[in-house]
Each structure stands twice: as C-alpha cells, then as structure tokens.
Amino acid sequence: DLNAPDIIVRNEKRMLQESVDALLDNGRRGRAITGSNKRPLKSLADMIKGKQGRFRQNLLGKRVDYSGRSVITVGPTLRLHQCGLPKKMALELFKPFIYSKLQSLGYASTIKAAKKMVERELPEVWDILADVIREHPVLLNRAPTLHR
Incomplete structure (x- = not known):
C-alpha cells in the first residue's frame, strides 16, 4: 500500500478505469474524452469498426x-x-x-x-x-x- 487515504486510492482507481475504457471504446460510458482540438479521441473500437475501420478498409478490401x-x-x-x-x-x-x-x-x-x-x-x-x-x-x- 501507498499509505494514502482510502478516498484518494478509490479516486485514482476510478480515473484509471475511465482512461482504459476511453482507450478501448471512447464515449461508451458517458462523455467522450476529447483531445487538444476539442474533438473526441479515436478509440481502439473506432479504429476497427465501420466502413473506414481496419477490417473493411485493409483486410477485406485487398487488391487482387x-x-x-x-x-x-x-x-x-x-x-x-x-x-x-x-x-x-x-x-x-x-x-x-x-x-x-x-x-x-x-x-x-x-x-x-x-x-x-x-x-x-x-x-x-x-x-x-x-x-x-x-x-x-x-x-x-x-x-x-x-x-x-
């Protein structure tokens, strides 16, 4: 333990969980975390899903x-x-x-x-x-x- 008050440890755990959630799927839980340009940051889920995602753009749509x-x-x-x-x-x-x-x-x-x-x-x-x-x-x- 860090000998820190219980409320601070809980707050740090919550903030860490929110950061991991935003990394995996930003905007799913509440407000999306935004970058310096006030636009929501792109999460791992955003990079995979949709028409411009990794699967449809690169893996399925290869040239032959x-x-x-x-x-x-x-x-x-x-x-x-x-x-x-x-x-x-x-x-x-x-x-x-x-x-x-x-x-x-x-x-x-x-x-x-x-x-x-x-x-x-x-x-x-x-x-x-x-x-x-x-x-x-x-x-x-x-x-x-x-x-x-």
Whole structure:
C-alpha cells in the first residue's frame, strides 16, 4: 500500500478505469474524452469498426492481381458455357503469357520488345491472345443481387 487515504486510492482507481475504457471504446460510458482540438479521441473500437475501420478498409478490401471487373452480357455467337470478355481486358489480364509467347515464337527478342508490340496492338498479338485464352481458363464471379 501507498499509505494514502482510502478516498484518494478509490479516486485514482476510478480515473484509471475511465482512461482504459476511453482507450478501448471512447464515449461508451458517458462523455467522450476529447483531445487538444476539442474533438473526441479515436478509440481502439473506432479504429476497427465501420466502413473506414481496419477490417473493411485493409483486410477485406485487398487488391487482387490479374483480375478485372466488367458487365456480363449475352452474345449471339456464345454457347451456354461461354462468356464474353472485353478484348482490352483480356489483353491486360494475359499480358505475362502474351509476352512469353511472343518471345518463344520469335516475334520479339526481349520482353521490352514484346511490351511494345502489345502496346501497338499488332495483329500477331491478337492471334497469340486467342491461343493463350484457349490454354488458360477464366474464373467468373457474380455477386448475388439483393432484392427489396
């Protein structure tokens, strides 16, 4: 013990508990503790919850390489098990495969030369894209539509 009066010890314990409460969830118990700019301080719970919280902002919303987003439409030339993919998107998604195929078939001597061919969208690039797509399946995902 600190040999302090009982009332002071109780007051210090209460203040410590309020500080811990404010750190975990500011504003839950009574008035929120404010900083020097008179705005409520951000608690650990505030950092986690909501749209701007850690879960939704960073953990769930990560970017994914070699993926795209587009509108799915029907086409008269497509079969039931087929789906149309915009040409530019296919070119972007399959770039690494196109570069290596351009190099292996002798159209380009280096990756840099292959990149320039793809940028110019030469006819050879579209032929190779058709070959690459035949060898590599595309995965599609359709999020469920919410009805009222």
